[in-house]
Amino acid sequence: MIDPRVYIIKERLSSIKTIIPILGFKGGVGKTTIASLLALSLSEHGYRVGLIDMDFTNPTLHIVLGVNIEIIKPIEEKGIIPPRTDNLRLITLAYYTKGNSTPLRGRELDEVFKEILSITIWRDTDILIVDPPPTFTDVNLNIIRFMKDLAKPLIVSNTSILSIQPTRNLVRVLRELSIEPIGLIFNMSIGDKDLEERLLSELRNENIRVLGILRLDTSLEKAYGSISLLKQTSLYRDIHSKIALSIVEYL
Amino acid sequence: MHEWAIAESIVKYISNNYRGRAIVGLTIAVGRLQNIDKDILVFNVKELLKIEGFREVDVRVRDIGISLRCRFCSYKWSINPEDLGEDISEMIHFIPESIYAYVKCPKCNSRDFEIVTGRGVYIEEIVEVVEA
16 A cells, blocks of 8 residues: 555645744743744744644644634635734644644654645645754654755754753754754753853754844733734744844845 | 636646656546546546646546544544535545534544545546556
8 A cells, every 4th residue: 555645745745845844852841832923033034934833733834823723714725724913824733623722642743744734725824834843753754755855944942951961962863864954042041141151152062043032022921812913022022133144034 | 616726726636747658548536525526637637637738538536535533532423524514525625624613522522533434535546547
């Protein structure tokens, strides 16, 4: 029995110029928020941006962006067309699971990955931002397998010494596969300069471009669900004025 | 229709691996969980095969029944997706793993079950004429 899906996935992605997986081996470092704000910023910079939530068991991109999954769903047209939200095209399993608990083992995660990517038609999309789950398991392995040719990963770490080793490992694993990260962001800093200097020092040997150290933004909790409020946060301003510009230059 | 996207992946495999060869038969195994419209799938596959130069292919579909097995208590059962209602059936039609959001083991209520059979669309057999 031959699974034909794997033969069409690269073709489905071929119209996209760049794929930016937001990678981090640790959970809770702000990948989903960074993915959302970066997508909004790149859209303001004139790019046509798509987003795919690959945290299949716990999708939250739609919550960050205020997408009502009870009403909005992909359009069927020779596949599924990701719906637009504020000029972004978003695909999430939540359109189909409606927020219900969806426990998935590795085999099922692999199936969801292949199913979604084999039937999604990315129209008008220059940049696809991928929000995967933490940990280096099925979904992230598939991202590398199927998106390697277009992938320019952005690594997100929090400002904790516990993130040094996972970040170092991630950079090395990507480079072993000849994938060069677009850069590294330290997120959720509380302004401890000694700690920030230690993190920079520990990772200096990896020779990875640090795009910025972003301060913990407590205003986010009130902004989740509203794109206009998200754009008023200091984190968005930092991403828009520093991170996105660096990425635009890199692209 | 989503059946078109599935047909494209099937024909992509054939055009990648059988170009210039005389394909006369194709059997597609379709899991019932996905509730695929088989007539539309066959029509789409034939149309796409013609575009790729495979004109005389007998395309058949073999249904695969649904078998589920609980990983907690080992209970085995089956479902009819249409019994779950039109909305849920449609969700499972697009992404079969959506079933985990709506179905639990009828014996122990666990959502940790395995789709043993009935998921997916596969190329089961390709028949080609090989000149002696």
